[in-house]
Amino acid sequence: MNFSQVTLFEGIQEQDCRAMMDCFGVTLRSFRAGQTILEYGSGNSLVGILQQGAASLVRVDRDGNRTVLEHLGPNSVFGELLAFPCVGMDSMWVRCEDDCEVAMLRYDQITKRCERACAHHSRLVENFFGLMRHKAMALSERVEVLSRRSIREKLSAYFLLLSLKNRSKRFQLPFSYSFLADYICTDRSAMMRELRNMKEERLLQTQGREILLYPAFFQLTGSVDKRLE
Amino acid sequence: MNFSQVTLFEGIQEQDCRAMMDCFGVTLRSFRAGQTILEYGSGNSLVGILQQGAASLVRVDRDGNRTVLEHLGPNSVFGELLAFPCVGMDSMWVRCEDDCEVAMLRYDQITKRCERACAHHSRLVENFFGLMRHKAMALSERVEVLSRRSIREKLSAYFLLLSLKNRSKRFQLPFSYSFLADYICTDRSAMMRELRNMKEERLLQTQGREILLYPAFFQLTGSVDKRLE
DNA sequence: TATAAATTGTTGCAATCGCAACAAGTATAC
DNA sequence: GTATACTTGTTGCGATTGCAACAATTTATA
Numbered sequence: 319m320n321f322s323q324v325t326l327f328e329g330i331q332e333q334d335c336r337a338m339m340d341c342f343g344v345t346l347r348s349f350r351a352g353q354t355i356l357e358y359g360s361g362n363s364l365v366g367i368l369q370q371g372a373a374s375l376v377r378v379d380r381d382g383n384r385t386v387l388e389h390l391g392p393n394s395v396f397g398e399l400l401a402f403p404c405v406g407m408d409s410m411w412v413r414c415e416d417d418c419e420v421a422m423l424r425y426d427q428i429t430k431r432c433e434r435a436c437a438h439h440s441r442l443v444e445n446f447f448g449l450m451r452h453k454a455m456a457l458s459e460r461v462e463v464l465s466r467r468s469i470r471e472k473l474s475a476y477f478l479l480l481s482l483k484n485r486s487k488r489f490q491l492p493f494s495y496s497f498l499a500d501y502i503c504t505d506r507s508a509m510m511r512e513l514r515n516m517k518e519e520r521l522l523q524t525q526g527r528e529i530l531l532y533p534a535f536f537q538l539t540g541s542v543d544k545r546l547e
Numbered sequence: 548m549n550f551s552q553v554t555l556f557e558g559i560q561e562q563d564c565r566a567m568m569d570c571f572g573v574t575l576r577s578f579r580a581g582q583t584i585l586e587y588g589s590g591n592s593l594v595g596i597l598q599q600g601a602a603s604l605v606r607v608d609r610d611g612n613r614t615v616l617e618h619l620g621p622n623s624v625f626g627e628l629l630a631f632p633c634v635g636m637d638s639m640w641v642r643c644e645d646d647c648e649v650a651m652l653r654y655d656q657i658t659k660r661c662e663r664a665c666a667h668h669s670r671l672v673e674n675f676f677g678l679m680r681h682k683a684m685a686l687s688e689r690v691e692v693l694s695r696r697s698i699r700e701k702l703s704a705y706f707l708l709l710s711l712k713n714r715s716k717r718f719q720l721p722f723s724y725s726f727l728a729d730y731i732c733t734d735r736s737a738m739m740r741e742l743r744n745m746k747e748e749r750l751l752q753t754q755g756r757e758i759l760l761y762p763a764f765f766q767l768t769g770s771v772d773k774r775l776e
Numbered sequence: 777t778a779t780a781a782a783t784t785g786t787t788g789c790a791a792t793c794g795c796a797a798c799a800a801g802t803a804t805a806c
Numbered sequence: 807g808t809a810t811a812c813t814t815g816t817t818g819c820g821a822t823t824g825c826a827a828c829a830a831t832t833t834a835t836a
Contacts, residue, residue: 377694380769385694387687400680402688405707407769429673440669444658447672450679451629457686458616459631464693465606465614465732467794468822478634496783503694505824510785512822540609540636696824697792725813734794739815741792 324448325393326367326421330438338438342427349418358398358410363425365397367449371418372492376500380407386501388460389492395449399425415493463502469512472502474539477522481531487546491527553677554622555596555650559667567667571656578647587627587639592654594626596678600647601721605729609636615730617689618721624678628654644722692731698741701731703768706751710760716775720756 326344327335338344346369349355355366355373368390375388375396387410390396396412404410428446459479466472476498480489491498495513499506516522521535536543555573556564567573575598578584584595584602597619604617604625616639619625625641633639657675688708695701705727709718720727724742728735745751750764765772 383696387690387694400683400687402684402691402708405704405711405768405770429676440672443669443672443676447658447676447679450676450683453683454629454679454686455631457683457690458629460690461616461686461693462631464690465616467612467732470822475634479631482634494783495785503696506784507786507825508823511787514785539634541634699792723813724815735814736795736816737793740817743815 324445324452326369326442326445326449328445328448329441330445334438338442341439342423342442344421344423347420347422349414349420351414351416353414355412355414355418355420356397358401358412359404360398362398364422365395365399365425365428366412367421368392368394368396369419369421371414371416373412373414373418375401375410375412377404377408377410384500385503386497388456389501393449393452394456395446395453397425400453469502469504469509470516472504473509473512473516474535476502477529477531477535478539478541480529481546485546487531487543489529491529494527553674553681555598555671555674555678557674557677558670559674563667567671570668571652571671573650573652576649576651578643578649580643580645582643582647584641584643584647584649585626587630587641588633589627591627593651594624594628594654594657595641596650597621597623597625598648598650600643600645602641602643602647604630604639604641606633606637606639613729614732615726617685618730622678622681623685624675624682626654629682698731698733698738699745701733702738702741702745703764705731706758706760706764707768707770709758710775714775716760716772718758720758723756 327338330338339346347355349371356362356364358375370392373390373394373396374386375390377385377387379385387401388394388396390412401410429443463472463475463479466475480491481487483489493501495510496506499509502509513524517524519534520532521538522532523530531543533543556567559567568575576584578600585591585593587604599621602619602623602625603615604619606614606616608614616630617623617625619641630639658672692701692704692708695704706718709720710716712718722730724739725735728738731738742753746753748763749761750767751761752759760772762772
């Protein structure tokens with residue numbers, strides 16, 4: 319949430335960016351919704367930084383179960399070198415949800431000694447460092463949700479998180495309910511059932527993908543709804 | 548697994564370390580098994596790097612459920628600024644499992660411009676960068692396990708992972724079975740039951756905390772047991 | 777606009793899981 | 807060396823969850 323929104327070229331003059339992109343071997347690429355940016359498991363050492371759009375790291379196991387391992391937004395970093403190697407018969411890839419703009423570079427380029435001694439070299443490394451902190455927090459958030467023991471607790475943890483990010487009891491789901499089920503790693507029908515129960519218990523209300531949390535929700539989760547509209 | 552084992556002062560001469568530690572405000576602290584290194588939720592901006600020993604980031608929710616969010620070994624980085632803020636009535640802290648040696652510094656010290664212009668300043672930032680990559684992979688590994696849908700799948704994913712790290716079908720659990728249950732976020736008795744089932748199906752064998760995976764285990768998970776002793 | 781694909785919503789039923797409770801064994805602390 | 811805490815192992819039972827299957831609706835595509 320209170321990510322100091324660092325971007326890759328933060329604090330670097332427009333005119334220097336071009337030169338630095340050459341130096342680091344950064345390429346900008348565009349992808350359309352549905353396209354695959356990277357396929358993991360091939361030993362690819364490319365690292366991507368999402369500049370625009372949304373994407374997700376998806377795993378499909380040998381039984382065909384789809385799992386959304388990470389949901390990526392602007393300034394998210396991804397790449398095989400930053401993920402646990404996929405094992406067994408699973409396949410993993412980063413797929414665009416919307417049209418995306420991605421900056422890509424080879425991992426080993428990041429900390430290499432710069433022959434041309436760009437003035438802003440170390441600044442870029444520091445920026446990248448900030449992006450890595452962003453990623454650690456995003457993954458930690460992921461663990462926060464997945465470590466909950468029941469569907470209700472997972473939903474609650476995720477909804478609370480979205481409401482904090484939005485500073486509001488009312489917020490929009492960033493994706494479909496089917497997708498949400500794969501994100502919290504449960505069966506969709508079981509999730510829908512639990513969601514219905516929560517509505518019947520007056521914990522929340524939904525209207526399409528807009529969700530409104532009632533005071534009872536905050537009581538139950540032991541969190542505060544002060545400061546939130 | 549194939550972490551290029553970067554340490555904080557990697558590539559920096561012994562004699563320079565002292566000066567740099569002053570410059571960055573790094574302090575070395577020792578903790579005994581069972582002691583708490585950091586309590587999260589207080590807005591503490593300290594970052595720790597485990598030099599020796601093992602520790603874990605533990606959450607206890609308002610119902611008293613204990614969850615092991617992260618298991619930390621040498622060169623693991625931790626700190627409130629690298630984790631999702633704990634919400635609601637949960638409490639979180641980093642606790643030593645063994646006697647530990649920890650290097651601690653303030654987060655904002657890491658990328659600050661160095662007035663004294665230490666020769667190795669940028670090298671240290673790069674090293675820290677490597678530690679952050681290590682952390683991203685560790686968290687990703689955590690998601691890999693927790694995203695599995697059943698106890699059996701979680702156990703399998705974790706065991707496979709340990710066997711890969713050990714390059715062997717035979718390996719030692721790094722903690723107790725009670726702890727393991729909190730690590731894979733399930734009920735201990737249910738986990739023990741599933742473990743028994745797996746033994747009866749000749750997927751594996753245990754002797755205390757030593758586990759041996761049978762060929763049938765690798766067949767079932769669709770992974771290879773070549774290369775492994 | 778017609779057609780296909782994806783999403784939402786629902787249900788019965790069986791499998792899995794969590795909980796409570798207990799007993800035996802092992803390590804640790806005083 | 808005895809008490810205490812922790813760990814391992816087990817069970818019955820009820821609650822939760824996953825699965826299969828289906829229908830209705832919305833969204834995307836030709």
